Amino acid sequence: MPAVTPNADRMPRSGIRRVMDAAWASGKPFIGMHVGEPDFSPPDHVVAEAERAYRDGDTHYVPNGGVPELRQALAAKLLEQNGVTAAPSEIIVTAGGAQALHLALSLTVAAGDEVLIPDPGWPNYRMAVGLLQGEPVGYPLRAEDDFVPRLEELEGLVTPQTKVIVVNSPSNPLGTVLSADVLEGLVRLAERHGLWLVSDECYDALTYGVPHVSPATFDHSGVVLSAFSFSKTYAMTGVRVGYLVCPPSAAAVAAKLQEPMIACVNAPAQRAAVAALTGPQDRVRMMRDSYDERRRLATDMLEAQGLPFVPPRGAFYVWVDVSELSGGDVEAWAVRLLEEHLVAVAPGTAFGHGGEGWVRLSLATSTGDIEQGIERIGRMR
Template sequence: MPLVTPAADTMPRSGIRRVMDAAWALGKPFIGMHVGEPSFTPPDHVIRAAEEAYERGDTHYVPNAGVPALQAALAQKIREQNGIDADATQIVVSAGGAQALHLALSMIIASGDEVLIPDPGWPNYAMAVGLLQATPVRYPLKPERGFIPEIADLEALVTPATKVIIVNSPSNPLGTVIPGEVIEELVRFAERHDIWLLSDECYDALTYGVEHVSPARFDTKGVVLSAFSFSKTYAMTGVRVGYLVTPKGVAPIAAKLQEPMVACVNAPAQAAAIAALTGPQDQVAFMRDTYASRRELAMRKLTEIGVPFIEPRGAFYIWIDVSALTGGDVEEWAVRLLTEHQVAIAPGTAFGAGGEGWARLSLAADSDDIARGIERIGEMR
């Protein structure tokens, strides 16, 4: 039997998925605070738009970069909501935010290149970089700095092989939102070293009391690529629609790469995305308010049981310090929490070595589960 490539064979499985597998194999009900799966369904008008597209027979190929109506709606959205001065020709529709990130990386890195990724950070960054036979280089996000990137740390990691820095705000898993002045510093860092800045903004609509600032606002030299998603904002995780915003002249290359990857995003899903952008936004506001309420509940319950945490300012996660509970092995502790108390959480080490002693709780679970899950965490002493 021929061998698979070393990059595929050695790519680690997501630590979050390992917890999911163990939870499903438990054979009994459990409280799930381990995945970022919204507990909502898409707005009714979004579902209807997809149904109507199927009924019309809109099931054929569409342009690699996306249908023009969706590109136009996206251009309006990023101008009005993200402050990004880009037009429809700079946008490529993707099969979710994850594919937008993979598309960008496929376009800008090659074997032997280095990519700066956050630690703690979403595990798929390292997976995608390794699969493309490049090297992920983790930059530290430190508790004493509020898990905000520090330029001095980045400067120490840059080499001639560095081609990209990935920036994620609002952060999965941390719930942090990088202040605008730091975002601008990160763009200047990328410009100074003539590298790309790949910005993961999949939670851009979910912030609490602070502004989300898109790096592309500050881009003066065409170094920023921005990945967005419909998954979290509109609870469309399984619909798989995202988009990549590029500097001028880059989108045709990205669109060309779509052909061997996915050809195009399915037409009914794009119809649903148009409806999501152009239709009523009241359910988006309702979901954001619900996450904000769950955030307050989680912080209150964690305070009651004496478990420290980082106050989440975006996304729908809360990063908790369980170092006093784990005995130095957060993954083993997470397995015991699941088997003994039927609570599934994501161990911090799923997001990098910097996550040892920490855990991510998803606030996509309903309020009762969040309250009961945190109470059970308090019993793990």
């Protein structure tokens, strides 16, 4: 019998999805703090534009790189909000941020190439690199360094096989936001070694008291590929619209790769994305303010319970140290928390070896669930 390819077979399943499956299989009402799924709906004018597109028959093939109106609106957004100058032709519309990142890696990774990925970091980086037959190499993010990468350590991980470094700010799962100095240092490192830098900026609109800085603002050599998403900013996770910003040398190839991958993002979703960018932004501000309130609530409760955590400065997660409670097996502890107290959290090991002893709490849920969830976590002492 024929077999699936080894790289597909050995791709690990997401540890977050394993928790989701266990929670659903329980058949019991549970508090979900495990998934980064906003509990808001998209703005009304965004939904109305998608409905109009379907009603008017705007449901046919569109250019691989995206409809011109959306790419133009994205160029304006990038300049105004991110300080990044990009021509519309250098912006490729993708099926969410996940596909933007996969497209970036498809452009830059061949079989046997090494890719430096953050550890702890979003598990899909490792999955995508493995599917492309590359070799993911984790670079440590440590509590004693405030989870900021050590540039000299990264430098030591570079080998002749290294082709890409992945950077994520604001961070999923950590909630950290890297400073301009650190990001510039990472871009300079990539330039020195002839590497691509793939920047995951899917939470760029969600920072609290600190600015979001795009690495591409420091790019003088065309080494940065920047991935963004509408999913978190506009609560459009299921609509699946993201975009990849490419240097001129890679843009035409990136658009070409869309044909065998997805052909194009569906037209009504792209029309909705145009409306999201060009319409009122008050709903975005409301959602960001709500996440900020939840962030303050969660950190106050964790502090009162004596549970160490990383103060979140971006995204909508809190990275919590449960090492004294979990006894060296945080995944088993998370399963026990679900079984005994009906609270689902993401075990830190879902994000890499460096996540042992930690859990990620998602604040993309109601304040009531946050209060009950953290109170129940406190019972696990």
